[in-house]
Structure formats: C-alpha cells, structure tokens
Amino acid sequence: MTWDEPLIFERSRKGRPGLRASRPDVEDKLAGTGLPAGLARKNAPRLPEVTERDAVQHFTRLSTWNFGLDHGFYPLGSCTMKYNPKINEALAALPGLRDLHPAQSPESVPGALRLMLELKKMLEEISGMAHVCLQPAAGAQGELTGMLMVRAYHEARGGARKVVLIPDTAHGTNPASSALAGYEVKEIPTAKNGVLEAATVRENLSEDVAALMMTNPNTLGLFETNVAEIADALHEAGALLYCDGANLNAIMGITRPGDMGVDVIQLNLHKTFSTPHGGGGPGAGPVGVCDQLAPFLPAPVLAEADGRPVLQWERPLSIGKVTAYYGHFLIMVRAYAYLLSLGPEGVRRAAALAVLNANYIRACLKDTYHLPHPDRCMHEVVFSDKGLPNGVITMDVAKRLMDYGFHPPTIYFPLVVHGSLMIEPTETESRETLDRFIAALTAIAAEAASDPDAVKGAPCSTPLSRLDEVRAARKPVLRYRFPGDAGE
Amino acid sequence: MPYTPHTEDDVKEMLRRIGAERLEDLWKAVPERIRLKRPLDLPPSLGEAELMRAVKKLAAENTDAGRAACFLGGGTYHHYIPPAIDQLISRAEFYTAYTPYQPEISQGTLQAIFEFQTMVCELTGMGTANASMYDGAEATAEAVLMAERLRPKNQAGAVVLAGALNPLYRMTVNTYLKHCGRPLVTADHDLTGALDLAALKKTATGALCVVVQHPNYFGCLENMEDVAAVCHEAGALLIVVVTEALSLAMLEPPGSFGAAIVAGEGQSLGIPMGYGGPHLGLFACREDDVRKMPGRLAGETVDADGRRGFVLTLATREQHIRRAKATSNICTNQGLLALAATIYLSLMGPRGLAQTAAVNRGRSEYLKQKLQEQGAGRPVFSAPTFNEFALDIGRPPGPVLRAMRQRGWLAGIPLGRDYPALKNAVLITVTEMLARDDLDAYARVLADLLSGNECGQGTDYEW
Numbered sequence: 016m017t018w019d020e021p022l023i024f025e026r027s028r029k030g031r032p033g034l035r036a037s038r039p040d041v042e043d044k045l046a047g048t049g050l051p052a053g054l055a056r057k058n059a060p061r062l063p064e065v066t067e068r069d070a071v072q073h074f075t076r077l078s079t080w081n082f083g084l085d086h087g088f089y090p091l092g093s094c095t096m097k098y099n100p101k102i103n104e105a106l107a108a109l110p111g112l113r114d115l116h117p118a119q120s121p122e123s124v125p126g127a128l129r130l131m132l133e134l135k136k137m138l139e140e141i142s143g144m145a146h147v148c149l150q151p152a153a154g155a156q157g158e159l160t161g162m163l164m165v166r167a168y169h170e171a172r173g174g175a176r177k178v179v180l181i182p183d184t185a186h187g188t189n190p191a192s193s194a195l196a197g198y199e200v201k202e203i204p205t206a207k208n209g210v211l212e213a214a215t216v217r218e219n220l221s222e223d224v225a226a227l228m229m230t231n232p233n234t235l236g237l238f239e240t241n242v243a244e245i246a247d248a249l250h251e252a253g254a255l256l257y258c259d260g261a262n263l264n265a266i267m268g269i270t271r272p273g274d275m276g277v278d279v280i281q282l283n284l285h286k287t288f289s290t291p292h293g294g295g296g297p298g299a300g301p302v303g304v305c306d307q308l309a310p311f312l313p314a315p316v317l318a319e320a321d322g323r324p325v326l327q328w329e330r331p332l333s334i335g336k337v338t339a340y341y342g343h344f345l346i347m348v349r350a351y352a353y354l355l356s357l358g359p360e361g362v363r364r365a366a367a368l369a370v371l372n373a374n375y376i377r378a379c380l381k382d383t384y385h386l387p388h389p390d391r392c393m394h395e396v397v398f399s400d401k402g403l404p405n406g407v408i409t410m411d412v413a414k415r416l417m418d419y420g421f422h423p424p425t426i427y428f429p430l431v432v433h434g435s436l437m438i439e440p441t442e443t444e445s446r447e448t449l450d451r452f453i454a455a456l457t458a459i460a461a462e463a464a465s466d467p468d469a470v471k472g473a474p475c476s477t478p479l480s481r482l483d484e485v486r487a488a489r490k491p492v493l494r495y496r497f498p499g500d501a502g503e
Numbered sequence: 504m505p506y507t508p509h510t511e512d513d514v515k516e517m518l519r520r521i522g523a524e525r526l527e528d529l530w531k532a533v534p535e536r537i538r539l540k541r542p543l544d545l546p547p548s549l550g551e552a553e554l555m556r557a558v559k560k561l562a563a564e565n566t567d568a569g570r571a572a573c574f575l576g577g578g579t580y581h582h583y584i585p586p587a588i589d590q591l592i593s594r595a596e597f598y599t600a601y602t603p604y605q606p607e608i609s610q611g612t613l614q615a616i617f618e619f620q621t622m623v624c625e626l627t628g629m630g631t632a633n634a635s636m637y638d639g640a641e642a643t644a645e646a647v648l649m650a651e652r653l654r655p656k657n658q659a660g661a662v663v664l665a666g667a668l669n670p671l672y673r674m675t676v677n678t679y680l681k682h683c684g685r686p687l688v689t690a691d692h693d694l695t696g697a698l699d700l701a702a703l704k705k706t707a708t709g710a711l712c713v714v715v716q717h718p719n720y721f722g723c724l725e726n727m728e729d730v731a732a733v734c735h736e737a738g739a740l741l742i743v744v745v746t747e748a749l750s751l752a753m754l755e756p757p758g759s760f761g762a763a764i765v766a767g768e769g770q771s772l773g774i775p776m777g778y779g780g781p782h783l784g785l786f787a788c789r790e791d792d793v794r795k796m797p798g799r800l801a802g803e804t805v806d807a808d809g810r811r812g813f814v815l816t817l818a819t820r821e822q823h824i825r826r827a828k829a830t831s832n833i834c835t836n837q838g839l840l841a842l843a844a845t846i847y848l849s850l851m852g853p854r855g856l857a858q859t860a861a862v863n864r865g866r867s868e869y870l871k872q873k874l875q876e877q878g879a880g881r882p883v884f885s886a887p888t889f890n891e892f893a894l895d896i897g898r899p900p901g902p903v904l905r906a907m908r909q910r911g912w913l914a915g916i917p918l919g920r921d922y923p924a925l926k927n928a929v930l931i932t933v934t935e936m937l938a939r940d941d942l943d944a945y946a947r948v949l950a951d952l953l954s955g956n957e958c959g960q961g962t963d964y965e966w
Contacts, residue, residue, distance in 0.1 A: 020614075022614065022617070022618060022621075023618050023845075023849050024618070024621065031852075032852075033849075033850055033851050033852030033854065033855040034585055034850045034851055034852075034855050035855075036851065036854075036855040036856075036858040036859045036862070036935075037583070037858070037859060037862045037935040038862075039858070039861060039862050039865055040865075040866075040938075040939050041869075041939070042862075042865035042866050042868065042869035042939065043861065043862075043865050044865070045864070045865045045866075045868035045869055045872075046861035046862070046864045046865035046868070047861075047864075048868050048887075049868075049887045050724075050753075050864075050887055051724070051887065053727075053728055053755070054724050054727060054754055054755055054887075055753070055754065055755060056751075056752070056753055056754055056755050056756070056857075057755060057759075059752075059853040059854075059857060060622070060625035060626050060751070060752065060756075060853055060856075061625050061853070062622060062625060062848050062849070062851070062852055062853045062856065063848075063849050063852060064852045064853065064854075065849060065852070067585075067587060067850055070587070070846065070849040070850050071587055071591065073849070074591045074615070074842075074846055074849075075591065075594070077610070077611040077614055077615055078591070078594045078596035078597050078611045079596065079611065080596075080608075080609070080610035080611040080614075081596035081597065081600045081608065081609055081610070081611035081612055082596075082600065082605075082608035082609070083595045083596045083597070083598070083599040083600040084595070084599035084600065084601075085595035085596075085599045086595070086596070089601065091601055094601060096601060097506070098506050099598075099599055100505075100506060102551055102554060102555065104593070105555075106554075106555070106558045106559075106562075108589070109558070109559065109562040110562070110567050110569045111559075111561075111562025111563055111564075111565045111567050112558075112561075112562045112565070112567075112777075112778070113567070113775045113776070113777055114567040114568040114569055114573075114581075114775060114776060115565055115567055115568070115776060115777070115778040116568065116573055116575040116579055116581065116776050116778070116779075116913060117579055117776070117778050117779030117780075118575050118577055118579070118916045119566070119575065119778075119913055120904070120905070120908065122905075122908075123565065123566040123571075123908060123913070124564075124565045124566070124778065125564045125565070126560070126561035126562055126563065126564030126565045127561070127565050127778050129561055129564075130558075130561050133546075137545055137546070140543055140544050140545055141543060141545070143539075152637035152638065152641065152780065152781065152837075153637065153833070153834065153835040153836070154834065154835065155822070155832040155833055155834045155835070156637060156641070156832075156833075158832065159832055163678065163682075166682060175682065186823075187821075187822040187823040187824070187825075187826045187829070187834075188822045188823075188832050188834050190822075190826040190827035191822035191825075191826055191827060191829040191831070191832035192832040193827065194827040194828070194829070194832075195648075195679075195831070195832050196682070197682040197683070199827075200826075200827040237532070238530075238532040238533055240532050240533075240534060242537070243534065243536055243537055266530075266533070267543075268539060268542070268543050269530050269533060269538065269539060270533050270537045270538055270539055271537075271539055274537050274539065275537050285835065289506075291598045291599050291839075292598075292599065292600060292601045292602070292835075292838075293597075293598050293600075293837075293838045293839030293840075294597055294598070294600045294601070294602065294603065294609075294612040294615075294838040294839055294842065295601075295602040295603065295612065295616075295634065295799065295835060295836055295837075295838025295839075295841075296602075296635070296781075296835040296836045296837045296838045296839065296840075297780075297781035297835075297836075297837045297838075297839060297840060298835040299781075313678075314674075334678050334681075335674045335675065335677050335678030335681070336640065336671060336674040336675045336678055337640075337641065337675060337678060337679075338637055338638050338640055338641060338675070338780065338782075339578055339579075339638050339639065339640035339669070339671040339672065339675065339768075339779065339782070340579075340671070340778070340779025340780055341778065341779050341780065342779075342780055343777075343780040343781040344777050344778040344779060344780050344781075345775070345777040345778075345780065345781060346780070346781060348558070351558075352554060352558060354545065354546075355546060355548070355549050355554055355557065355558075356505045356506075356548060356549065356551075356554060357504075357505055357506075357548055358545060358546065358547045358548025358549075359542050359543040359544070359545040359547070359548075360504070360542070360548065361504050361505055361548050362543055362545065363542070363543065364504045364507060365504075365506075365507060367526045367529070368507050368509050368514075370526075370529045370530070371509070371514065371517055371518070371521075371526060371529060372517075374517075374521045374523070374529055375517045375520060375521060377521075378520050378521045378522065379520065391531070391532060393529075393532070413605070414607065417605070417607060417608055422601070422605065422608065423605055428823070442506075442507045442509075443506050443507060443508070444508070445508040445509075445513075446508075446509070446513045446516070446517060472807075474607050474608075477607040477608055478607070478608075478610055479606070479607050479610060479806040479808075479810055479812045480607065480806045480807040480808050480810075481607065481806060481807050482606045482607060482804055482805070482806050482807075482812045482813075482814050483804045483805055483806070483807075484606075484804065484814050484816065486804050486805065487802040487803065487804035487814045487816040488802070488816050488817055488818075488819075491793065491800070491802045491816055491817060492802055492803040493617075493620055493631050493632075493793065493800055493801070493802050493803075493816075494617070494620050494621040494624050494630075494631065494632070495617070495618070495621040
C-alpha cells in the first residue's frame with residue numbers, strides 16, 4: 016500500500032474540531048484580566064484544523080514512508096545503529112522518571128539522582144576517565160563542552176593558546192566545535208597506512224597548540240595505534256588530547272581512552288549505548304575528563320556525600336552550563352538500563368562482535384569493492400568506488416541498496432577516501448543479515464558492469480525516486496505557503 | 504548475551520572466513536601497553552524482570568507530578584500530553600530511524616520537519632524556522648552567535664541580556680560567549696517586573712543585540728512595543744526568548760514586534776518534563792537571514808518523476824560540509840520531539856491551543872487572587888503575567904516549601920538564589936493540570952503554614 020499523503024495544512028478545514036481542550040471554569044473571566052491590548056494576539060497562528068482521527072491518520076501514513084532500524088539493516092558508519100531495546104523505552108516512560116520537574120528539590124528525587132550517579136560511574140569505568148558530566152545534549156555539544164574546558168584549563172595556566180590540531184579524517188563536528196570554542200583549526204595528514212604518526216603530531220606542535228582532537232578508532236575504521244606516543248608528545252608540549260568517542264563501540268572492555276592518555280572525551284549515548292536515533296535526536300553526549308580538567312566541569316556537578324547523590328552548584332572554575340538543566344535524563348534512563356542488561360561481560364562481548372561483524376564484511380567484499388586498507392578494520396570498514404565501471408559512483412550504489420531493502424551506509428565520509436562507503440554493521444546483526452547485505456553489494460557491483468542504468472536510476476522501489484537536492488537549495492522553500500501568502 | 508545473535512558456530516565460521524584464529528586476534532592493532540588487563544568493574548547483568556524491578560524501585564523513590572500537585576515552572580512546564588502523541592512517536596519508523604540524509608526512505612521524517620518548521624513560523628510570527636535546537640538555553644546562545652554573523656561590522660558591541668531572562672539561560676549564553684571578547688551586560692527590570700526602559704536605552708546604544716524573554720522569568724509580560732522601539736533606535740538586534748511556548752497562542756508574537764531572531768523552548772508542546780531533558784529548542788529568524796541560521800532545515804523539492812518531496816537543505820551552512828566555518832556545530836538535534844510538538848499542535852489546533860492558554864492564564868489569575876484573599880503572600884510585581892508569577896511570602900521560603908512538599912505540593916521555585924532582592928519570594932506556576940480545587944486547597948495550606956509556627960528556620964535552598 017502506498018499513500019499520497021498531503022501536508023497537514025492541506026488536510027485542514029475551517030471549523031473542524033481538534034482535541035477537547037480543558038474547559039474553562041469560573042476563572043474563564045479572568046483569562047483576559049489586565050492583558051494590554053497591544054500584547055494580545057490579533058491573528059491566531061494558522062495551525063491545522065483537523066480531527067484527532069485525521070491527525071493520527073496523517074502521521075501514521077507519514078511513518079510508512081520511513082525506513083527505521085527496526086525494519087532492517089542500517090549500516091551507517093560511525094553512527095552505531097545497534098538495536099534499541101524495548102524494555103528501555105518502557106522504563107523511560109515510568110511516571111516516576113518522566114513526570115519530574117528539574118527544579119524539584121533534590122530531596123524529592125533521590126531515585127533520579129541515584130540513576131544519574133550510577134550511570135556516571137559506569138561511563139567512567141568504561142571510558143577510564145576520572146569524571147563524567149552528563150549535561151551535554153548530543154555528541155557535538157559534548158565536543159564543545161570538552162573544548163571549552165580545554166580552553167579554561169589553558170587560560171588558568173596563562174593563556175588559552177590558539178590552535179587545535181585535527182586529522183584529515185575527522186568528523187565535521189570536530190573542527191566546528193573547536194571553532195565555536197574560539198580556536199583555529201590546523202588539519203594534519205593521516206599517514207598512508209591510515210593512522211596518525213607521532214612524528215606528524217610532533218612536527219605540528221608548538222606553544223600555540225592547545226590540543227589535538229582524534230577519533231579512536233578513527234573514521235577509516237582503524238585503531239590509532241600510536242595514540243599513547245601521541246598523548247606523550249602532546250603532554251610534553253603542554254597540550255591536551257581530546258578523543259571523539261563516537262567509535263567507542265569497537266573497544267569497550269579492551270582498552271579505555273583514559274588509559275591511552277586521553278584528557279577529555281565525549282561519549283554518544285545514541286550510538287554506543289543503544290538509545291534510539293529518533294529521526295535526528297534526541298541523543299546525549301556526556302563528556303569525560305581527567306582530574307586536571309575536573310575544576311572546569313559544567314555545573315551542577317553530580318557527586319556523592321554520605322552515600323547520597325548531591326548536586327554541587329558551587330564550582331567557581333566551572334565553564335558554566337551548556338543546557339538549562341542536567342542533561343537528557345530520559346535518554347540516560349535508557350543507557351543505564353542498557354548497561355545493566357549487558358553487565359561487564361556483555362559490554363566486552365558487544366565490542367568483540369561489532370569488530371567481528373565488520374571484519375566479516377571486509378573479508379567477504381574485499382575482492383568486489385576497492386578497499387583503501389584491506390588487511391584490517393575495527394567495528395567499521397571503509398570501501399571506495401574506485402574502479403567501478405561505467406561511471407557508477409558511490410551515490411548510485413547507495414541508492415540501489417534501497418531497492419535491495421537496506422539502508423545505505425555512510426557515504427562520502429571520511430573525505431580522504433574517494434567515494435567512501437563507510438559500513439558499520441554493529442553487533443546486533445546476525446550472520447544471515449550480513450550475508451544478504453554482502454550478496455546485495457555483490458549484485459550491485461555486477462549490475463554496474465552489466466546494467467549500469469539500473470544502478471544510476473535507483474532507487475525505483477521507494478515512495479519517491481531520487482530527489483533534486485540542487486533545486487531545494489537554489490530556491491529554498493522552507494515552510495508551507497497558505498493560499499494568498501506572498502511567495503505562494 | 505543480550506541483543507547479540509551470534510552462536511558459537513557463527514563465530515567459528517566467521518573467524519574462519521576472516522582468517523583469524525580467535526576473537527582476540529581482531530584486536531591485534533591495540534598495543535599491549537594500553538590494554539585493559541581486568542574485567543570492567545560494572546554491575547552484573549540483570550534479567551529483564553529484575554531490571555524492571557530495579558528501575559521501578561528507583562522511580563518509586565521520586566515524588567512525581569502525579570503524586571504531588573506541581574506548581575513548578577520557570578522554563579519547564581507541566582502540561583497535558585495527549586496519549587496519541589506517545590503512540591505515534593513510538594512507531595519504529597519514527598523513533599528508530601536515523602537523521603534523514605537519505606530522503607527517498609525518510610519522507611515521513613522530512614515532511615514532519617517541514618510541517619514543524621511551518622508551525623514554529625506561525626507561532627512566532629517569523630519567516631523561517633529550523634528543525635530544532637537542543638533546548639531554549641542553547642537556542643538562546645546560538646541566537647546571539649547568529650546576531651554576530653548578521654552584524655559582522657559590529658565587532659565590540661555588547662550583548663545585552665535582560666535581568667529577567669531565565670538565569671539558567673543566562674549562564675548558558677555566558678558559557679558560549681565568554682571567550683568571544685564581547686561585554687555581556689545586564690538590563691535590569693523595574694519594580695513592575697518588566698524591563699526598565701530607561702536603563703535599556705543606555706545599555707542598548709551600540710550594542711550588538713538585546714535578549715529579552717517574554718513572558719519573562721517572573722512570568723511578567725514585557726512592554727514589547729517600547730522594547731522594540733528602543734532596540735530599533737539603538738540599532739541593536741532584538742532577540743526574543745520564549746520559554747513557555749503555550750503563551751504564543753495568547754500573546755502577539757515576537758515577529759510582530761520586529762524581532763530578528765526568536766529562541767524558545769517547545770517542551771510545553773506535548774513533551775514530558777523528564778527531569779529537565781530532553782527538551783525542544785525552537786529557533787526562528789527572518790527569511791532573508793536564513794543562510795546565517797544554525798541547525799537543520801527541511802526544504803521542498805521534487806523527485807525524478809516530478810512528485811513533491813522534502814530534503815535536508817542549505818547544508819553548506821552545517822558542520823558536515825562547512826566544518827570549521829559552519830554556522831554551528833550542531834548535528835543530532837531533537838528530531839523526535841519536534842515530531843511530538845508537530846503532532847501536539849495538529850491535535851490541538853488553533854482553538855484548542857488558545858483555549859488551553861486561556862485556562863492557564865485564567866487559573867493563574869485566580870490563584871493570585873485567592874492567595875491574597877487568604878493572606879498567603881502578595882505578588883511581587885504589578886506587570887501582567889501569563890501563567891506564572893512571583894509571590895512574596897515575607898520570609899525565606901525553604902522551610903515553607905519543604906512543609907508543603909511533605910503535604911503533597913511541589914509548591915514553587917525559590918527566587919532568592921538568583922535574585923538576592925527576592926529572597927522571600929517564590930515563583931509559582933499554574934497550568935491546565937491544576938483544577939480549581941487544587942488552587943483553593945493550595946492557598947489554604949500556604950496560608951495556614953504562614954500563619955502558624957510549624958515551619959522552622961532554614962536556608963533557602965533546602966526545600
């Protein structure tokens with residue numbers, strides 16, 4: 016079944032009744048008391064007038080156009096699209112967690128504080144960092160928080176310094192976050208073998224360098240084997256090592272960023288820790304720091320006093336706040352439940368099987384697609400479109416995968432690989448799924464040779480065919496125009 | 504092992520295919536020096552029933568708004584959430600999907616974002632809105648950063664923040680802007696509770712922007728026409744912050760007063776309080792300024808067969824394209840909650856929303872009157888308010904609030920910590936979740952406690 020569902024505004028009809036809103040009581044007469052005429056709304060917002068039935072039908076139909084993780088394989092590299100356990104959803108819906116106001120006295124929410132404290136400790140253990148702060152709302156905000164603490168650390172020692180070193184394989188949020196924290200970014204090259212060399216880092220070190228931001232494993236899916244030497248070099252120069260923790264899924268229980276010499280790291284609860292992606296959030300990006308950076312943590316700091324969780328607001332060196340309250344509590348609930356479900360063996364096993372799955376794909380496809388680094392990978396593997404015949408490119412392969420019933424992998428990232436296809440299967444996928452995916456990619460490679468139009472014209476089995484992104488950007492239409500509006 | 508399907512046979516066969524002997528071989532690249540040589544020290548794995556029990560136990564220790572009447576506001580609000588919302592956003596197609604970078608299989612998400620953007624424009628009276636920010640606090644900080652991009656020639660102008668801007672938002676703006684070398688100046692409120700216009704005039708001269716919350720942290724309505732005139736005269740960009748999105752159904756929107764940017768909190772629109780997160784940042788600006796805007800944008804286009812569809816657009820502003828020069832670093836935002844808000848607004852419609860807003864204000868005015876009648880304190884400010892107000896109870900409120908909590912009332916937010924002059928005042932919020940009976944009883948209990956000697960002494964913040 017397919018639907019041609021219009022915009023909700025196009026379903027609207029004047030006078031259609033919506034939800035039964037609260038009935039005013041005797042206080043109804045007071046609603047307008049003392050409201051200055053100049054401040055009272057003259058024209059109601061043009062929200063749709065639809066019945067509940069229409070609204071529910073509308074959004075239900077919309078949902079059928081989406082491919083969700085629960086539908087099938089979603090191998091987006093560095094996104095860690097692992098299964099979202101349903102028990103976690105049920106727990107996050109408990110009224111005793113959901114219906115709490117953030118300004119309630121801490122005495123009235125001991126369970127919430129305990130949950131946050133326990134999660135904090137588990138994340139400290141897994142990351143090897145001395146202190147984790149749960150406040151950042153997403154990975155990018157965790158990066159910014161980390162870099163602002165780096166800045167505060169240097170300022171306390173006489174000067175913020177100017178530059179952050181970032182490898183050419185870095186996720187775009189890394190330079191963006193550094194810039195937001197007031198730093199210039201200097202890109203440094205990854206070596207031909209796919210990892211950063213300590214020598215390259217040393218060459219670029221100076222008193223101006225505040226930090227290096229690395230991802231480990233990196234976005235080529237390779238473990239940064241020189242990380243400890245790089246950390247040493249940085250520390251000798253008075254600089255700090257920031258680690259983007261997006262790829263933590265590959266190393267949990269095997270090695271810990273804190274033990275590598277990392278000074279600050281952000282974690283992604285909506286990647287490594289199974290919380291759902293929501294079509295673009297909400298996520299959560301807790302940040303972990305070493306002891307030296309602890310004074311600069313955002314306020315309030317969650318601590319323990321007499322065995323009870325407490326919120327410490329008196330933090331004179333704190334960088335302040337990045338979100339209004341304590342972070343995405345209801346996302347923390349899910350991550351907490353996930354870690355209690357796995358236990359220590361489950362956490363390590365998850366990492367092991369994530370790496371196994373990615374290597375299996377690598378081994379099965381290395382003779383079909385070009386692999387810049389054929390011999391090894393961690394939890395994700397990066398192919399390139401080099402050598403595909405008849406002008407078929409990565410974009411075409413990605414779109415054609417939809418016709419085979421798969422969500423495409425991450426494409427055109429990292430930038431250092433030509434037409435990169437970054438595949439991260441995660442540990443929750445079975446061998447049969449991987450075999451079907453491998454078969455599909457193999458078939459598409461064959462199609463590229465024998466029937467390239469099928470690939471270049473893909474997708475053909477989705478609700479819409481390939482969308483014109485150029486047109487969307489050229490003359491942006493970013494909202495519905497009601498009949499009679501200017502520009503309609 | 505939970506959630507992983509691999510049997511021993513699977514692992515054996517896969518290792519064989521890879522050419523490895525054991526799973527451990529796959530971590531060859533991790534140097535010995537940094538290997539963890541002990542198991543992780545984590546709580547043991549729990550079965551599902553045990554996990555349920557453990558977390559339910561933690562939940563049961565908390566006094567939630569179902570067990571105690573909630574009179575707390577100040578940026579997060581207790582409103583009715585229609586069950587249809589939870590059922591719709593629990594559809595796996597919505598909540599387990601990724602960001603819609605592959606539009607052909609994400610039209611559900613993309614069309615919903617387009618509808619959300621439209622509704623935010625309608626509510627705020629602005630020309631363009633994005634797909635969401637993290638929360639109202641971060642949206643406010645990003646609004647100031649956008650103001651910098653709108654006025655690149657104004658390198659040293661101050662950022663004027665209303666003193667009655669939510670204190671947590673002010674802290675966040677400070678954190679984001681501290682290193683930018685611009686003075687952050689406060690424009691205080693006067694005795695009515697609204698911005699002191701004379702003081703504003705002084706600070707706004709040469710300023711980059713003025714950030715005003717309306718209704719403000721005390722629930723007071725600002726004299727928006729006058730505020731806008733001062734800003735316009737001074738050449739400062741007007742940024743309006745709205746923490747109670749419901750107020751937009753009843754009040755003339757910021758766009759009408761010439762706001763350059765609106766930063767807001769959409770949690771009131773069908774999103775649970777959730778102990779403060781996740782919430783929903785709203786961000787809207789003028790159409791002409793869209794290329795300087797942070798955050799994701801969904802735009803209309805067509806597919807290869809000419810059918811209408813939606814895609815993420817103007818991505819050259821964003822981090823994955825522009826990197827260090829991006830308008831923001833934001834990537835994951837609050838997608839599922841933007842959907843929740845879109846559904847909420849569709850269910851309520853303009854009349855339902857306006858009626859709910861009227862009930863909020865009406866009941867808040869009712870309580871104000873009732874409290875004064877019963878001798879339970881007096882409103883601090885004379886400016887009109889929306890659904891919250893500051894009440895002076897004549898003494899530091901900590902012990903009184905604690906006593907009320909013990910009687911089943913989450914009675915209010917003490918204002919003294921952030922506003923020393925208001926050390927005897929509490930912020931009280933009334934929504935449609937409180938019936939007249941609740942309000943009558945609240946006034947009676949508070950009056951009793953204030954007239955009796957039950958409550959001891961104590962510092963403000965232990966409530």
